[in-house]
Amino acid sequence: MASMNDKDYYAILGVEHDADDAAIRKAFQKLARKYHPDINKEPGAEEKFKEISEAYAVLSDPDKRRRYDAMQSGNPFAGASYGSPSQPQGDPFGGMGGFWGWPFGAAGAGRQAGSRRSRAYNPKAGGDVVYQLDIDDKQAKEGVRRGITYQRYVACDVCHGAGSVHADHARTCPTCGGSGHISVDLASLLGLGVMNMVCPECEGSGRVVVDPCEACGGTGRVLSASEVVVDIPAGSHDGDTVRVPGMGNAGTNGSSTGDFVCRVGVPSERLQPQAAQGFQMIGFAMPFIVLGVLLDVLAQLTVIIAIPLLVGIVLVGRGGGVLHHAGTWWRNAWRYFVNGFMNAATIAVFMALMVSCMSGFGTAGYRGGFY
Template sequence: MARDSYEVLGVSRDADQSEIQRAYRKLARKLHPDVNKDPGAEDRFKELSEAYDVLSDPDQRKRYDAFGENFRRVDANVDPDAYRRARAYAGADATGGRSGGWGGAGPYGDFRYSGSGDDVDLEDLLGGIFGARGRGRGGWGPVSGSDQETEVELSVEEAYTGTQRTLSLRDAAGPRTIDVVIPAGVVDGQRIRLRGQGGQGSGGGEAGDLYLIVRIAPHPRYRLEGRDLHVMLPLAAWEAALGTSLPIETPGGPATVKVPVGTSSHRRLRLKGRGLPNKAGKPGDLYAEAQIKVSKSLSAEERKLFEKLGKVSTFDPRSSQ
């Protein structure tokens, strides 16, 4: 069961929009994966973003207050007070907690309750509360479709430039395909909301939403941390010692990295703004990590030069200086 959105943001249930926004910004700065390297920070940041998405939207917040975590599954015409009374009667609280078992989904959330006694048909129960309200000649009136989610895997290059996908989905209406556009600069774990592309409604009810969960596949060259890209930069010993400028490939095209004099292995050389783009703020950076390499098969002349360097140099790599 998901944590209460107010609890996630650390605000009271009567907090105004400015309080909610301040709380989100404060926690987002603390938990953002670009800043917080704790293994659980990314999951907490996703939970925070989801809670803010709900509470920052007045309509969604109103429904969340009324129906709890079931708010996306409950028909728009359901009366909140009657809904709470019906669920309490069946042994469940308004936020979706259960004291027995439930079956398939209906317009009021879960459809059948099975407790210690006989089954209770929630449709009949709610029908007794509402009378004919919400029922058409053939049963329930307009019933909104359920929200759905699916994962979509992208390469680093696709995450950088944006891409298109044709998704194959299956729901109560049968199999279907939809074409979606993935914007440039998405990050791993990001949720993309497609309005009206979820489960189909019935009786004229609106379709639910489809949420795409972005997963960025491992890459043979790039390592991704949030929007920052990391890549290894092999250097010859003399390039590291004397400094140089080298071409480097990035997802956005060729770039040039300047290697300072006296660069050691593992030094990170930053190319500002050459990470994943970000339409809502600053882009990520690209970090080229120096990796000094030496040939395993030196020519006679190369060996003599290295021997000469070893005799004249006063550098001690094992010194703390």
């Protein structure tokens, strides 16, 4: 979700920056009546209602509004005491022109005011980077080494992955008090009770970065080009994977890094989509053939058997033929065949039970006529 820095709550409510509490309340009441989901059924009305409720929850609270105004002006420390008691509020790095300007003075502050930063402290492990590498039959048989250049998130060099340059630890979010949610009381305004929503400053984590890094925006990671050497072992097959630990995406706010996963592709071993679907349909027909033979109802199941069988054969033929492929290709084909067989087997067993039950009822009814 968009952070508090990215939203203009005054514009959302349509009020001036110096609007008093009465004006803010009146603007919210007007918009809330217009966009409340119970009244407005148009697409996007519910999201709009949540947005204006979020804006009102911040601007109607003096402390939250003061903090929001300070953050919008480029100084998130105004009105909050994050440093030690001996540090003056509003400029914990006194004498340096404020953090957002340091060390470049007013020019740095002006540049930062327009940047997109998130103060949310939300450590999450980095995801794996999955890369598809196709090789030929010879390389798959003998093995091959490949150098790969790719894009991934790496730990920020400026803040060393923490997301904060000068502060060692995250702090409890002052907007929500660490709960991760904020509440807006609509009872006195619309008679609708209390509405809870995710805190826009910490984005639900309950903690915030004190001084978001300029380079990474407070996440602790940046997008960068990386290189990795992957050794594909001899005897590899289509679908095998080679994992390189620690070469995936860096986690946010100093969390663990994922792996680089190279997915091996051997086109000669890979079934074309049409052929794969064809083998599945052929497999689908097989249980009904067995059922028809065992229960002597093959003629009645002709349509169920013939359609998937014929369509499957046609698709296999269009998918590259079957004569020039090696054993691995056939093993893959067998897996698709078995998949189709198992899908149809349940239906075939159910039909067999139904036939048996109906036969039993018919016999009982016939015998009952003599008694």
